[in-house]
Amino acid sequence: MTERIGLFADLHSNLEAFDACMEQAKELGVTRMIFLGDIVGYNADPSALIDRIGELVAANKAIALLGNHDEAIFEDRQARMNASANAAIEWTKGQLNSMQVQFLKELPLIVKEEEICFVHASAHNPSDWNYITDSMSAWRCVQHSGKTYTFAGHAHEQALFYQSAVGKLIRFAPHPGDEVPVMRHRQWVGIVGSLGQPRDGNPAACFAIFEPASETLTFHRTPYDYFTAADKVRRAGLPEDLANRLITGK
Template sequence: MSERIGLFADLHSNLEAYEACMTRAEELGVNRMVFLGDIVGYNADPVAIIDRIAELVEAKKAIAVLGNHDEAIYKDSHKQMNASANTAIEWTKTQLKENHIEFLKNLPLIVNEEKICFVHASAQNPADWNYVTDSMSAWHCAQHSGKNYTFVGHAHEQALFYQSAVGKLIRFAPHPGDEIPVLQHRQWVGVVGSLGQPRDGNPEACFAVFEPETEVLTFHRTPYDHFSAAEKVRRAGLPEDLANRLITGK
């Protein structure tokens, strides 16, 4: 069976979105999973999300990289975040056991394979958590990864950057469900969007599927019970704006 890689980023402790995306990925024939950081933060199910991903990683069915919210669990880097994000980090710390924290601590910043780079933020100084949002930041990311394909999270909206004939990376807005030919003679940077906290006005969860052999990338949106996820946020005593963001997708 040819490899189909599921790409999931910015899960942010959203169990309802996670389970919906896992079900959809299985229907699509995904046989390898990559979690592109920010496993925790913002939402109400950090333990369940870490447990599920740790089990997949241990079984060699998935790889995961470190995100800035994951790092904030064991470092003081979250002091630079906004008040709601900071509150969610402090709450998440109260929920986790030592094995959950150790799992996050052991996540790599970046994973490089023969033709693919997986990283949460830009491959340019990944520990600085720079966003890939425009042609210049995508170019820097691709140059530092040196790979045909670089897949990132961090920015919560889906985008694809492709290398033009003169080397510049051009932004493309993918349409969910469309198969995009991503031929390896170019460099590509795919921003897979957020599974756990979309911010483009559509509350449906984001992920993508990459098929290396056929050189095809498909972005997906998956509906889930975002009202239940939002209610969990409220019951946990987390900021109201985090619950509202799940409902509005903004």
């Protein structure tokens, strides 16, 4: 069976988006799932997301990594988050049981395999939660990753950085559904976008699929019922701007 790795980041307690992406991933033949951090935060179903991802991890069908919002459940990070994010973290703390909190505490910051590095933010000082937004931050990431392929989230928008002939990392804007050749003679940094809170003006959930054998990476956008997700945010008493962001995608 051809290995197809599903890459999901910044799920942010969005059950409707999660279920829609899991269904599409199954249809597309994903064989292994990587959850690149920020399971919780912002939205209204943190317990459900932790439990579902925990089941996949326990069954050896997935790897999950720590994100900064996950860390904020058990470490004080208020100074580094805005008011809405902090409000969602405080609400989330009241929704989780001790086993769910322990699951977050045990998540790794970074996972490296033979050719691939998985991380939430950047392989460059991953605990500092640096964003990969330009050529320099992508270059720092691959220098510390040391791998051909590095996959990350955190930035909430899909992007692909590739190594030029002179070693510079160049940003490429992928088109959803197109297979992008990612040959092993270069180094690559794929930012898979946010499943649970997209910010590029398109509310459809983001994820990507990497196929090592064919050296291809495909970015996807999945429509889902964001009105229901937004209504849950409102009914939970979370900030209105978090609900609106799901509808507008920005």
